[in-house]
Amino acid sequence: MANQDLLAARFSYRAVFISDTHLGTRDCRSDFLSDFLSRITCEQLYLVGDIIDGWRLRRSWYWDESHNEVLRKIVCHARSGTEVTYVPGNHDEMFRGWLPLGLEICGIRLRGEAAHVTRQGKRLLVIHGDEFDSVVRYAKFLALLGDRAYDAALVANRWFNAVRRRLGYPYWSLSAWLKYQVKEAVKAIDRFEAALAAEARRRGFDGVVCGHIHHAEMREVRDILYINDGDWVESCTALVEHHDGRLELIDWAALNRLSVSTSLAVQVAQAV
Numbered sequence: 001m002a003n004q005d006l007l008a009a010r011f012s013y014r015a016v017f018i019s020d021t022h023l024g025t026r027d028c029r030s031d032f033l034s035d036f037l038s039r040i041t042c043e044q045l046y047l048v049g050d051i052i053d054g055w056r057l058r059r060s061w062y063w064d065e066s067h068n069e070v071l072r073k074i075v076c077h078a079r080s081g082t083e084v085t086y087v088p089g090n091h092d093e094m095f096r097g098w099l100p101l102g103l104e105i106c107g108i109r110l111r112g113e114a115a116h117v118t119r120q121g122k123r124l125l126v127i128h129g130d131e132f133d134s135v136v137r138y139a140k141f142l143a144l145l146g147d148r149a150y151d152a153a154l155v156a157n158r159w160f161n162a163v164r165r166r167l168g169y170p171y172w173s174l175s176a177w178l179k180y181q182v183k184e185a186v187k188a189i190d191r192f193e194a195a196l197a198a199e200a201r202r203r204g205f206d207g208v209v210c211g212h213i214h215h216a217e218m219r220e221v222r223d224i225l226y227i228n229d230g231d232w233v234e235s236c237t238a239l240v241e242h243h244d245g246r247l248e249l250i251d252w253a254a255l256n257r258l259s260v261s262t263s264l265a266v267q268v269a270q271a272v
């Protein structure tokens with residue numbers, strides 16, 4: 001595809017999975033999400049939980065036009081023939097009470113879980129994943145501490161201990177504690193992945209698609225395909241199934257940074 005076409009390109013997939021959009025919070029990247037939804041077409045769209053954040057809506061309402069726009073685009077997909085399945089998560093558990101009714105709202109089917117069969121015949125269990133929290137004990141934000149945050153922690157640690165010394169307390173290593181927490185969080189992610197894969201195996205699926213921990217990933221856990229479609233809060237990721245059955249995790253923000261920079265490069269190249 002020519003670079004200048006990337007920005008306006010439309011993408012056609014067999015299936016698209018997104019989760020953890022947390023509409024109703026300021027953190028939702030509704031700008032990227034809205035752009036994504038208007039530039040894709042697909043036969044099946046799975047909303048894998050935590051789409052509308054009911055927990056936060058109860059405390060502080062944040063809803064602007066871009067959040068409406070996202071919902072409108074989802075309904076548009078349903079109207080134009082896409083099979084849309086909404087599997088509620090823990091932040092939109094208010095919908096879980098409606099599940100026994102087998103509801104369909106504006107063409108969007110509400111289901112407790114779904115089974116997706118890929119073009120190549122792989123059977124995937126589609127669930128949000130919070131059901132496995134009890135076995136996981138998750139400290140997500142610490143897993144996401146990057147190098148810079150770690151450096152900042154080291155500086156904070158110096159000051160922290162200078163104050164402790166003046167107050168007569170013994171040295172306590174914040175950075176060692178953080179390192180320990182990160183290690184624990186990484187272990188928790190491993191346990192989450194193993195628990196989800198085990199559930200898929202137990203129920204005779206070839207793989208599982210989930211969300212919940214805001215950590216996009218696609219890997220084999222022994223013989224089971226574990227896929228997490230990530231989120232639209234910290235990153236902007238989706239799982240797509242191409243028409244030939246190939247599964248791919250895409251990072252919409254990175255893709256767009258790339259297309260913006262390449263199209264700028266093309267414009268500059270054409271100008272000189």
Ligand SMILES: [Mn+2]
Pocket residue numbers: 049050089090091128130211212213
């Ligand atoms: Mn969740």
